[in-house]
Every structure is written in structure tokens, then in C-alpha cells.
Amino acid sequence: MLKKFQQEYATKNVQFILTDFEGTILESDQAFLAIKSNSHLIDIHPFFECFISIKDTLEDEIVFNCVHIVVDNNEYVTDIQFSKKDVGFLVVISDYTSHYIAYQAIAQTRNESIINGELITIKNAELEERERFKNLFIRNFSHELRNPLTSIISITKIISSTSLTSEQENMIQFLQESNANLKLLLEDILSISMISSGRLKLSENVFSLSQLFELITFTYNTKTASKGLSFEINIDKKAPDYVEGDRLRLYQVLTNLLDNALKYTNEGKITLNITFNQKRANKVNMRFEVLDSGIGISKDNFETIFESFTQLKTATENPGSGLGLSIVKGLLDLMNSEIKISSSIGEGSNFYFDISLKQPLQTSTKPILNTNKKSTKKSSKRKTDKKYRILLAEDDINVQTVLFKLLLNTGYFYIDLVNDGALVMEKLINDDYDLILMDINLPNVMGDEVTRLIRDFPFKNIKKIPIIGLTGYSFEDDFAGFKKAGMNAVIAKPFDDQDLIGLIFKHL
Amino acid sequence: MQLSKKIVVLGHFGVGKTSLIRRFVENSFSDNYKVSIGVHITKKVVEFEVEDTMSLILWDLEGTDEIKTIRDAYLLGTHGVVFVFDVTRPSTFQSLNTDLEIIKSKLPTTPLFVVGNKVDLVVVSELETLFKENNIKTNFLTSAKTGDTVNDMFFELAKLIK
Secondary structure, eight states: OHHHHHHHHHTOEEEEEEEOTTSBEEEEOOSSSOOOTTOBGGGTOGGGGGHHHHHTTOSSEEEEEEEEEEETTEEEEEEEEEEEOSSSEEEEEEEOHHHHHHHHHHHHHHHHHHHHHHHHHHHHHHHHHHHHHHHHHHHHHHHHHHHHHHHHHHHHHHHHTSOOOHHHHHHHHHHHHHHHHHHHHHHHHHHHHHHHHTOOOOOOEEEEHHHHHHHHHHHHHHHHHHTTOEEEEEEOTTSBSEEEEOHHHHHHHHHHHHHHHHHTOOSSEEEEEEEEEEEETTEEEEEEEEEEOSSOOOGGGTTGGGSTTOOOGGGGGSOOOSOHHHHHHHHHHHTTOOOEEEEOTTSOEEEEEEEEEEOOGGGTTOBOOOOOOOOOSOOOOOOOOOOEEEEEEOOOHHHHHHHHHHHHHHTSEEEEEEOSGGGHHHHHHHSOOSEEEEESSOSSSOHHHHHHHHHTOSOHHHHTOOEEEEESOOOHHHHHHHHHHTOSEEEESSOOHHHHHHHHHHHO | OOOEEEEEEEESTTSSHHHHHHHHHHSOOOSOOOOOOSEEEEEEEEEEETTEEEEEEEEEEOOOSOGGGSOHHHHTTOOEEEEEEETTOGGGTTTHHHHHHHHHHHSTTSOEEEEEEOGGGSOHHHHHHHHHHTTOOOSEEOOTTTOTTHHHHHHHHHHHHO
């Protein structure tokens, strides 16, 4: 390395030029620049125009480093030194072209790298902002949809329990199916929004796999039968009964895969296989496989089917959001797993993934013995003669109507209504209530803020009133925030009638 | 001898100083980014009226993220300064006012233009909001790529230092 630098100095071109005090050239050794005597420095290159400002102020010497000059169509990168002498100025031009070109290459790499890094950061910030806006839009949009959807679902249910003609019953059934699809679509959009925004947090709770499989068996026996298909579930005997993880999200993954299989299968069967892979420490690894005898998928579509809003062209007779597999992919990512697929056109599909779940110590040896059907729907029938007073704080007239109808029909409740957050405290001071149903988006004072005021109130009879939040927001951190404000429970709109009544009784 | 004035063009690297000069002198543009090291000097004669011309000696200084490191020798005899930043890269203008103070401390009486370049890549109305929020004042917004206001900027400065 040192030799290289030594050689550079040994072979460098240095030209000495002597001028008078006005810049007229007296002598030049012509080392590498052909400069005519009696010409002016300025004639060499525009750089030397600076001589005009130097000539009157320079006392000793000055050096200009890394100056690019072009002489006779040749470019040189030079250091140029001006020294004041008795007769005029000595100008020394040192040609360091090769040295500076090497330096330029390093600077080029460095600067390009920094600029690219900056541009990537800016681009990422833009994408994040767009993603944030998209998620905010979805959040607000879905919130706005929830109130009317609550009304539609509940009123449809109320109408269905009245005396109807056969034609009306058919129409109500169609309406109920449409409502259910709309609700599912809304939940799918929210799920994908939560996954992509990173707001979805998995829970870690002990749950029974056998009960999960029972529910799936019951549901898909019914669903496949209605399409003339059969459903088979094969559970490895070594599969543990209890595991620790997010039951809801695992259920969502499996049902999305099964629904997808159902969508693209017109004859034959759908199979769910659960295989025990291995157990390490306190974690059990299992494979879940969903096989169908459907139309199959071309290899070209393997990547795109996991993108949001993607549906295969052949699925036109099976409408859906096109979000199911995208949700599966996103949820499995969160669970440190990966969805895989093997399929070919006309030969059905096999979607599978391996997943590790914690096994709680006390239940680790208990195998799944059977999958007997059990009713999973909680009964809302209560044996009580007491009537409870409920304060409903809700400003949406449709939701008010639905809740009045629903709660009064049970015969267990008296209902009082306020449609403004600012009026809640006044009501509580003047009357006794057993429970409050509190909308979050109330005018003037938001429901969570009213809840804080209630919980800070000095009188115990008011401070301790159970409060159930009603909200169109369904993100988990929204729920957590409302509970932190002091709500005993929160239920998302559109809610199931029985779920709401069950929740009310739980907190009375 | 024709009137000759030295204009120093400086700013952070990659902001388009060389491209601005090339657009002004040669009326051309290249998308290829070549890092300038040291100083390139070019000359351009501007004509105010018939027989009223001026030679602009344009010193295209190596871009730096530390304005205070600019060699003082390069600034000797400067008549006008153009400080260029890239409107698409905040790093080139986030310390603009500090950079300008440094330049003004080195050249206290020299006219100085602040120029935001690459405006063809942004929405100007959004840019104006951004500048307002960050207390950034510019003399010109240019695009070396399209040539937008490049000649006007140099011509205005030439008139100012005439």
C-alpha cells in the first residue's frame, strides 16, 4: 500500500509558473500544461479568475486543493498553490488526478449509500403513514357501520319471532343470512386491519383442544351436509387435551381454512387432520391439515391467494371477502408459523401448518378421549322474579329502539334512557340503577370519560354500579382502554342478543 | 476586460448543485448522480442588455453535510452565494438556518440565495406548508431536471451582484 502512494508522489506532475504582479506569465516549465509566455493566468482556466482577488490581498501563500481544471480538453484534478515572490507570484500546480479519482470513487459509494438510506427511510415513513391512514379509515368506517348493523340484525330477529307468512319467512331468512355475511365481512376487514397494523396481540390462555375440535366438528358437519359434502376430522391420539395459546385465533385460522375448502369444493369431502409432531420442553408441535376434494389451485396462484381481497376466478358463484387466507397467513405469522399448500387443478388442495403450543404442566398428559357433541351456546334463561333497573346511555335512536325491545321483552328490566354523556351523572344522582349500558361515542362527554367520573364519585351506591360498554370499536386495545376507565365489561356492536343479556346478568 | 463575478454554489451532497449549473450553462440534465469532489469551475456570460454583459464564474463546491468544513480558500473573493438543498430529503434542510448562519459568518456582506431544488418531485403546496412549519425561507424553488426557474435564479443573483 505504501509503495503505491510513494509511486504516486514519485510520478506526479508538478508545474511551476512564474507571473508578474498582474498575472501575466513570465516563465512556465511546461511540466504537463502547455502555457504560452506573456499570456495571462486567466487564459488557462476560469479558476484563475480568482487571481484578481488574490493579487492584492495575498501576503504569503495560499493553496487550493482538489481543483478541477480542463486544459486542451484534458481534465486534471490539482492542488494549486500561489506564493508571493519579489518579482510577482509563483504558481505551483500539482496534478493529483489519479489520487482524487480514487477518492471520488469512495465518496460516490458513501454518498449513494447515505442518500439511498435516507430515501428508503422517507419511503417507509410514507408507507407507514398510508397504512396508518388506511387502518384509521377502516376503524372509523367499521365503527360507523356497527350501529346500523346492530339495528338491522336485532330488528330482523324481532320480526322473525312474529307471525309471518311463508313468503315473509323466506325473505327474513334471506335477510338473516345477508346480515350474517355482512357481519363476517366486517369482522374480516377488522381482523386484517389489526394484523397489518400490528395491533393484534395474541392471548396466552389454557384451553381445551378437544372442546375446540368438538365445536369445529359440530359446525362443519352441518355446513358440509348442507352442501352435500361430508366432513372428517382425524385427531392424533398423542395430541394433548389442554394447551396454552390464543384459542380464538387458532379457531379463526382453522375455520377460515375450512370455509375456504368449503367454498371451492362441490363434491366429495373436507378433512381436518391433526398430527402430533414432537414435544420439546413444555411445548408441543402439531400439524394441522385441511384437505378438500375441490377444484384445486394452479401453482401460479400459490402466492397470490394469500393476498388481501384475492379470489380465484372460479369462485364467482361463492362470494366472500377474499380476506380469509390473508387472515390465516397474518395470524400464523404472529404465531411463528407458516401456511403451506400443495394442490393441483382438479385434484383438490391441502393447506397445512405446523405450530408449537405451550402445554400446561398439570394437564400435559391428558389425551383427547372423544369428541362428543356438547351445546356451546349459553342459555340466557334466568330464574328470577326481580326486575332490574338499567340506565341506557345511547344516542343512536335505532340502537335505542332495538335495546328497548330486546330488554323489555325479557320481562326482567326497567329501562331509563339518556342520549347525552353530560346527563348520565344527573340521572344517577336522582335515581337508583342496578346497571348502566354505556355507549362509548356519546355526545358532549364520551362514555369512557363518564365511566371515570362515576368511578371517582364519592357515593358508593353510584361508584359501584356495574357498567357495560357498548362500542363500535372492536380493537383489543380499545377494549382494554374502556375497561381501564372502569367499565366492568365491553361488548362490540353488532352484538348477539343472548350474549348481551348473559353479560348483563353476569354483572347484576 | 469583461466584468467578472464569482458565485459559489454550495449545500449538502446530492442536492443537485452540479445539475443546476449544468442546466444553466449547457441547458442539459443527466439523471446519473456523480459525486463532485473538490471544486469545479465553469464560466457563463449573462447578458442584461445589448453590450451589457457579465461573466459569472460558477464555483461548484463539493457537497458536505457539515457546512462549516468548507475550505475558506474556496470562498475567497466570492460575490454571491447559492445555498442549495433537496426538497425531497429533509436531512439537507433540517439544519438550514444553522447552515446559513455559518455561511453568513464566513461571508457577512455577500448576497445569498437559498434554493430548494428537485421541486418536480413534490407537490409545491405541501412543501410550502412544510417550510412554514419549519421556519424555512427560500428565494427560489428550482428543478434542474425540468429547468424550472433555474435561469431566473442565476439571473436574479447576477443582477443583484452587478
